[in-house]
Amino acid sequence: MVPTASSESAISWAGVTPPKRLSDYRPFPFSIPRIELNVVVHQPDSVLVTADLHLEPSDSKAATPLILRGVDLELISILLDGHPLESSSYLLNDEQLEIPSPPTQPFTLTTVSRLDPQANTSLEGLYESGGMLTTQCEAEGFRRITFHPDRPDVLSRYRVRIEADRARFPVLLSNGNEISASALADDASRHEVVWEDPFPKPSYLFALVAGDLREIKDHYSTASGRDVTLRLHVEAGDEPFTAHAMASLKRSMAWDESVYGLEYDLDEFNTVAVRHFNMGAMENKSLNIFNSKLVLADAESATDGELERIESVVGHEYFHNWSGNRITCRDWFQLSLKEGLTVFRDQCFTADLHSEPLKRIEDAAMLRNTQFREDSGPTAHPVKPDSYQAIDNFYTTTIYEKGAELIRMLRTLLGPERFMRGMSLYFKRHDGEAATTEDFVNAIVDGAGADGQPLGFDVEQFRLWYHQAGTPHVTVKSHWDGEAGRLSLTLQQSTPPTPGQERKQPLVIPVLWSVLQANEGAGEERLFVLDQETQTVVLEGLSPAAQPPVVSLFRRFSAPVTWASGQALDDLFALFAGDNDAFARWDAGQQLWKRLILPRAAGTPESELESRMLDALGQLLAVDGEKDPAVLATLLAFPGPAELESLQKEADPPALERATCELRELLGSQLAPLLTSRLDGVASSLDQVWPAGQGERQLTGLIWSWLAAAGDSGARSDAAQAVEGPSMTLARAGLRALQPIDCDERDQALRSFHDRWQERPVIFDTWFSLEASTPRADALERVAALLDHPRYDPMAPNSVRAVLGGLVGNPRVFHALDGSGYQFMAEQIIAVDQRNAITASRLAKVFSRWRTYGSERQAAVKRALSTLASADLSTNTREVVTLMEA
Ligand code: TRP
Numbered sequence: 060m061v062p063t064a065s066s067e068s069a070i071s072w073a074g075v076t077p078p079k080r081l082s083d084y085r086p087f088p089f090s091i092p093r094i095e096l097n098v099v100v101h102q103p104d105s106v107l108v109t110a111d112l113h114l115e116p117s118d119s120k121a122a123t124p125l126i127l128r129g130v131d132l133e134l135i136s137i138l139l140d141g142h143p144l145e146s147s148s149y150l151l152n153d154e155q156l157e158i159p160s161p162p163t164q165p166f167t168l169t170t171v172s173r174l175d176p177q178a179n180t181s182l183e184g185l186y187e188s189g190g191m192l193t194t195q196c197e198a199e200g201f202r203r204i205t206f207h208p209d210r211p212d213v214l215s216r217y218r219v220r221i222e223a224d225r226a227r228f229p230v231l232l233s234n235g236n237e238i239s240a241s242a243l244a245d246d247a248s249r250h251e252v253v254w255e256d257p258f259p260k261p262s263y264l265f266a267l268v269a270g271d272l273r274e275i276k277d278h279y280s281t282a283s284g285r286d287v288t289l290r291l292h293v294e295a296g297d298e299p300f301t302a303h304a305m306a307s308l309k310r311s312m313a314w315d316e317s318v319y320g321l322e323y324d325l326d327e328f329n330t331v332a333v334r335h336f337n338m339g340a341m342e343n344k345s346l347n348i349f350n351s352k353l354v355l356a357d358a359e360s361a362t363d364g365e366l367e368r369i370e371s372v373v374g375h376e377y378f379h380n381w382s383g384n385r386i387t388c389r390d391w392f393q394l395s396l397k398e399g400l401t402v403f404r405d406q407c408f409t410a411d412l413h414s415e416p417l418k419r420i421e422d423a424a425m426l427r428n429t430q431f432r433e434d435s436g437p438t439a440h441p442v443k444p445d446s447y448q449a450i451d452n453f454y455t456t457t458i459y460e461k462g463a464e465l466i467r468m469l470r471t472l473l474g475p476e477r478f479m480r481g482m483s484l485y486f487k488r489h490d491g492e493a494a495t496t497e498d499f500v501n502a503i504v505d506g507a508g509a510d511g512q513p514l515g516f517d518v519e520q521f522r523l524w525y526h527q528a529g530t531p532h533v534t535v536k537s538h539w540d541g542e543a544g545r546l547s548l549t550l551q552q553s554t555p556p557t558p559g560q561e562r563k564q565p566l567v568i569p570v571l572w573s574v575l576q577a578n579e580g581a582g583e584e585r586l587f588v589l590d591q592e593t594q595t596v597v598l599e600g601l602s603p604a605a606q607p608p609v610v611s612l613f614r615r616f617s618a619p620v621t622w623a624s625g626q627a628l629d630d631l632f633a634l635f636a637g638d639n640d641a642f643a644r645w646d647a648g649q650q651l652w653k654r655l656i657l658p659r660a661a662g663t664p665e666s667e668l669e670s671r672m673l674d675a676l677g678q679l680l681a682v683d684g685e686k687d688p689a690v691l692a693t694l695l696a697f698p699g700p701a702e703l704e705s706l707q708k709e710a711d712p713p714a715l716e717r718a719t720c721e722l723r724e725l726l727g728s729q730l731a732p733l734l735t736s737r738l739d740g741v742a743s744s745l746d747q748v749w750p751a752g753q754g755e756r757q758l759t760g761l762i763w764s765w766l767a768a769a770g771d772s773g774a775r776s777d778a779a780q781a782v783e784g785p786s787m788t789l790a791r792a793g794l795r796a797l798q799p800i801d802c803d804e805r806d807q808a809l810r811s812f813h814d815r816w817q818e819r820p821v822i823f824d825t826w827f828s829l830e831a832s833t834p835r836a837d838a839l840e841r842v843a844a845l846l847d848h849p850r851y852d853p854m855a856p857n858s859v860r861a862v863l864g865g866l867v868g869n870p871r872v873f874h875a876l877d878g879s880g881y882q883f884m885a886e887q888i889i890a891v892d893q894r895n896a897i898t899a900s901r902l903a904k905v906f907s908r909w910r911t912y913g914s915e916r917q918a919a920v921k922r923a924l925s926t927l928a929s930a931d932l933s934t935n936t937r938e939v940v941t942l943m944e945a
Pocket residue numbers: 195197198336337338339340341342375376379398454
């Protein structure tokens with residue numbers, strides 16, 4: 060190995076990797092219009108990759124050093140315009156290949172490298188999964204396949220030849236169109252397939268799959284008449300579980316045409332399901348690769364929630380074809396350009412296909428429990444970070460979901476029509492480019508403003524949302540002049556400090572609001588743009604009355620903020636009973652639940668409020684109450700644990716778990732007759748096929764959990780029976796209802812789930828997760844034993860997350876005061892990090908809330924963190940641990 064002298068060197072010393080900075084961005088000094096790859100699979104542990112990079116220096120006057128990345132590659136040979144390079148003409152180390160003085164005219168660089176996919180446990184680059192070879196290149200995996208700049212602003216046309224044993228690897232796939240397929244002339248046991256992708260793309264969208272896969276084929280005809288062949292590739296035996304994913308793909312294609320006017324642009328679209336995968340799915344051009352749990356599903360083997368999720372992820376990856384692939388990111392600081400936008404698009408897709416208000420509530424609940432938590436802890440970062448060490452650590456809920464919220468706020472501020480004009484301009488203006496989030500905002504406001512009307516907000520100030528981390532908090536004080544019928548609201552915003560960002564500026568916050576007046580119902584919905592630290596909005600002309608009207612705030616969750624309005628309980632109950640905005644209604648209920656659960660967790664139940672809530676619930680549950688079972692189930696669902704923890708002075712997850720169990724018991728016993736009759740009312744709809752019947756199933760599961768907690772033996776046995784039944788939704792609801800209760804039905808249900816699904820790895824991971832999250836005296840030993848279970852696959856992140864994530868979902872065990880849960884987790888993270896840095900560093904974030912715990916737990920986490928810190932960690936995990944210890 061020859062050490063490099065380059066100033067761009069990324070060599071780490073003493074485990075410290077220098078951060079990459081947005082401000083350091085420079086265009087790559089070469090373009091690479093064409094790349095030819097020849098991938099020859101000799102054995103799964105020996106693949107030879109020959110790459111011809113056709114390079115064009117940007118500066119034809121002076122030689123610029125050429126720096127290519129390369130990791131875990133064995134360089135066999137290197138040629139420049141066909142002539143072997145002398146070893147004195149290049150520098151090679153663990154991370155890069157440098158040619159200090161390459162030609163100043165266009166030239167071709169050829170490298171031949173040997174890879175060992177079988178030894179590659181990182182699930183990045185080219186690796187083996189269940190006998191097939193597959194790739195994952197985002198964000199920086201292409202450098203594990205061949206020497207290349209591996210940055211998203213270098214766009215090339217790829218031609219790929221794959222050669223392999225025909226019997227072992229009958230299916231050979233890459234991006235674009237299949238150009239030819241044939242047996243080798245001199246060896247009929249081997250074959251070759253050539254693929255060509257006409258669209259220039261960044262290296263992170265490259266993909267290749269070689270394996271013995273079964274194909275499910277279908278067609279889609281685009282609006283302009285292009286016939287697209289759709290293929291799903293799965294392992295033998297999995298064919299029966301592909302119909303849902305295929306149908307979802309067709310719905311996605313139709314939706315993007317009808318809503319955005321965007322059509323698919325090639326004749327083929329391939330999707331491959333892979334068991335070993337770090338995340339959900341990947342949008343490689345015309346060759347999407349999916350975690351098999353997001354493909355293989357039917358109503359018997361997947362829950363309603365999973366079916367909806369699969370539909371949305373299939374949509375998400377498909378929508379990336381325009382938002383991500385046709386227009387990609389200039390650099391990884393722009394990640395939200397494609398991810399925030401594509402999440403926004405998939406959210407709208409699900410809303411259009413199902414229920415817009417319920418989808419909004421789902422997304423708001425998710426944001427509050429994941430993104431708000433991230434925003435208030437040591438790994439908080441802006442939607443557009445300005446530095447990072449490992450980009451893999453930035454595939455976060457802030458980049459994805461908060462990024463989507465920023466786009467949604469633009470739509471709220473501009474109105475849907477003007478917003479869509481901006482979107483059209485974006486897709487037209489930047490097609491074929493690697494763009495920035497500034498380009499995006501410019502296109503939106505240019506397109507929207509083309510009508511000559513004022514935008515209605517300050518764009519420069521709006522951009523702060525991309526740079527400022529932390530969740531803004533808004534306090535609202537109202538003043539009512541009952542004689543004049545005048546309501547004034549004074550809103551005040553502030554954003555708490557986050558690591559590296561002490562002082563914050565006021566943001567542009569769209570506030571959708573309305574008033575409900577006694578006997579007059581809901582008034583019209585208004586938009587108030589809060590853009591100062593403090594502002595007052597006055598509404599005149601309301602009917603004079605002694606009682607102030609009820610204010611409905613942040614309707615449709617119009618901004619990703621928290622707020623406090625000091626609303627009276629009467630107002631919350633009024634909104635909960637009947638606000639005409641589903642989100643605001645649900646949110647009023649969430650505030651009430653919080654005011655019940657938090658005092659219980661502190662050992663001081665609010666019995667008066669509890670009985671008022673029981674009355675309100677009684678009205679909702681009555682026959683003339685809330686008719687829609689999905690709405691009802693949504694209103695009855697408690698706030699998530701992360702949200703509740705954030706409201707405690709000292710976060711105490713076991714106390715919260717205890718409080719919710721007690722509350723379910725109370726509700727189940729006090730409301731038993733109404734709950735039972737609601738159960739009977741929906742019973743005949745339970746076997747309808749998704750999406751029909753999902754509200755009924757959701758409500759059934761919720762009622763089971765309340766009744767089972769209250770000791771209702773009928774509900775317990777129905778819940779246990781469901782595990783044997785035809786609906787996975789009900790099976791899982793039954794298991795969830797029984798899980799907190801130490802009873803025979805629970806053990807019997809877990810056993811029958813185990814026996815029924817042990818041959819289906821994707822489903823069996825659920826059993827691992829259930830086992831790990833079941834509260835039992837010997838739970839930690841049982842979790843440890845799961846890691847030795849014959850069906851546990853340490854190489855499959857799904858299994859790892861099922862067990863270790865399950866443990867985190869078991870508060871009394873994970874948060875045991877003696878620190879045993881934390882210590883166990885730290886040791887497991889170290890072990891996972893040895894083979895898979897991406898999965899390990901994501902797991903390490905389970906400790907991110909530690910400074911909010913009581914002192915005993917803080918001390919225990921501190922010990923676990925120092926165990927982690929003293930291990931030999933990957934850059935990824937080191938970055939997370941360092942932030943958490945800071
Ligand atoms: N871009 C993918 C998405 O659609 C996610 C992704 C990023 C990913 N890096 C990955 C998937 C690594 C698998 C492995 O959101």
